[in-house]
Amino acid sequence: MGEVRMGMKKKGIFFTFIAITLMAVFILVFTPQADISLKKDTQSVASRISSIDSYVSDLQNNYFETILRAVSYKTVLSLIFYMNETGSFVPNIDSAFYEVAMNGTISNVPIDNITGKAIMENNSLSNWSNKITETAQDTLNVNTTIKIINASITQTSPWSIDAIMAVNFAVKSGIASWEKNSTIKSSFGIEGLPDPYYLVNTGGNYANYVKKSTVEFSQWNITKVREHVRNGTYVHWQDSKAPSFLMRFTNTIEPSACCGIESLANPNRIVPSDVIDSYADYILGNPLNDVPCSELFNITNPATGGGIWDEFPYFKLDFEHVVLYNITSQDSIGTC
Numbered sequence: 046m047g048e049v050r051m052g053m054k055k056k057g058i059f060f061t062f063i064a065i066t067l068m069a070v071f072i073l074v075f076t077p078q079a080d081i082s083l084k085k086d087t088q089s090v091a092s093r094i095s096s097i098d099s100y101v102s103d104l105q106n107n108y109f110e111t112i113l114r115a116v117s118y119k120t121v122l123s124l125i126f127y128m129n130e131t132g133s134f135v136p137n138i139d140s141a142f143y144e145v146a147m148n149g150t151i152s153n154v155p156i157d158n159i160t161g162k163a164i165m166e167n168n169s170l171s172n173w174s175n176k177i178t179e180t181a182q183d184t185l186n187v188n189t190t191i192k193i194i195n196a197s198i199t200q201t202s203p204w205s206i207d208a209i210m211a212v213n214f215a216v217k218s219g220i221a222s223w224e225k226n227s228t229i230k231s232s233f234g235i236e237g238l239p240d241p242y243y244l245v246n247t248g249g250n251y252a253n254y255v256k257k258s259t260v261e262f263s264q265w266n267i268t269k270v271r272e273h274v275r276n277g278t279y280v281h282w283q284d285s286k287a288p289s290f291l292m293r294f295t296n297t298i299e300p301s302a303c304c305g306i307e308s309l310a311n312p313n314r315i316v317p318s319d320v321i322d323s324y325a326d327y328i329l330g331n332p333l334n335d336v337p338c339s340e341l342f343n344i345t346n347p348a349t350g351g352g353i354w355d356e357f358p359y360f361k362l363d364f365e366h367v368v369l370y371n372i373t374s375q376d377s378i379g380t381c
Contacts, residue, residue: 094221097187101216101223104177104189109212112173114231117198117208119164120146122238124294126160127151129244134296139197141294146170146196170196170210187218200289200304203281204257207232235290240308242293246330251314253277253326255290255306265369267376270309270344271353274324274360279306282369287327298327298334312359321380323363336363341380344372351376 120142124135135141145156149165149172157166174191181189194211201207208231215224235255243253258278260269273280281287285305288298308326312318320329321338328334344360345352353360353376361380362372 097185097216097218097221097223100181100185100187101225104214104216105225105227105229108177109210109227109229110231112170113196113208113210113229114233116146116168116170116173117142117196117206117231118233119168121198121206123156123160123162123164124151125239125241125244126162126164127156128241128294129239129249130160132245132248134241134245135294138291138294142198143196147193181216185218187216190215190217198291200291200301203285203289203304203306204236205232205234206291238290240290240293240326242288242296242326243310245296247315250316251310253308255279265371267344267351267353267372270370270372271356273370274309274311274353274357277308277311279308281306286365287325298331309360309362312357319359320361322361323366324360325362325366328363338381339379340364342367342372342377343380344377346374346376346378348378349375 123145124138124141128135141151145151145165147170149155149157149169151159155165157163170193174193177191178189181187192213194213196208196210199207199209210229211227212229213224213226216222236257238255240253240255243251254277256276256278258273258280260273260280262283272278282305284300284302285307286300287305287307289301289304290306291304292299292301310324310326310329312320312324315329321341322329323334323336323341328336340363341361342364343352343354344357344362345354362370362377367377
């Protein structure tokens with residue numbers, strides 16, 4: 046019996062040793078794998094958060110600004126075509142811009158249907174917001190909610206338009222969420238755009254495209270004036286009495302010291318050509334800016350052979366513009 050008990054004890058010790066060994070093997074084999082798996086999961090989550098964070102940053106700092114600039118330019122161009130088509134000024138540039146930029150409509154009618162130009166179709170802020178949402182869902186598997194609170198335009202310089210958009214956006218995934226309120230600003234140049242003031246006042250017969258004159262203040266003379274009229278270029282004078290480009294959409298012919306621009310109308314392109322008024326564009330034909338005949342000058346002088354009536358007959362300017370453009374008595378005579 047003693048030998049049997051001794052044998053059983055030995056077997057028990059052996060099986061205990063085997064169990065401890067197997068447990069050690071399990072610990073050595075499986076515990077490191079669990080650490081590696083956890084580390085991989087952590088890295089994967091961190092990488093995904095980083096990717097979505099970059100997307101959120103790009104939305105705020107790049108995408109929205111680029112979209113705002115493109116949509117604003119298209120909106121302004123569409124409004125110019127709309128004014129040309131309807132032959133009327135826009136009552137309120139702020140509300141008109143907002144509706145066209147947001148929805149591509151004006152008075153709830155697609156503006157492209159009125160202008161006959163495919164400009165705003167699928168190019169409104171609402172369209173682009175939907176495109177961003179769909180693309181982000183397809184590529185990053187995140188839900189993006191974009192709420193545009195307001196969109197407007199203004200001018201702080203003569204040759205560009207500033208666009209401003211207030212937006213709230215949220216990005217949510219299975220692991221994190223972001224929400225931001227942002228004010229997005231962008232700007233674009235007005236050179237190359239048709240002047241709506243010319244289009245409406247001539248029934249679309251006189252399209253004058255904004256082009257900045259390169260003549261310096263001290264360089265004006267009768268030769269430069271001739272080129273100015275011929276090329277339809279624009280100038281900004283310090284403390285200008287002319288309206289800004291945006292003011293021309295609403296026929297608000299008031300001084301804009303910061304942003305007023307003006308050109309000189311070509312008498313060959315207006316009917317009638319011989320008007321007893323200054324041919325500075327914002328004065329010509331505007332009852333609020335009537336110039337007495339006694340203060341008008343024909344920019345010609347038969348006695349000296351000077352002036353520009355050989356190319357632009359009947360061209361006249363008021364005394365203030367005669368001084369600004371440095372036109373001498375050799376090239377001008379009193380109209381009355």
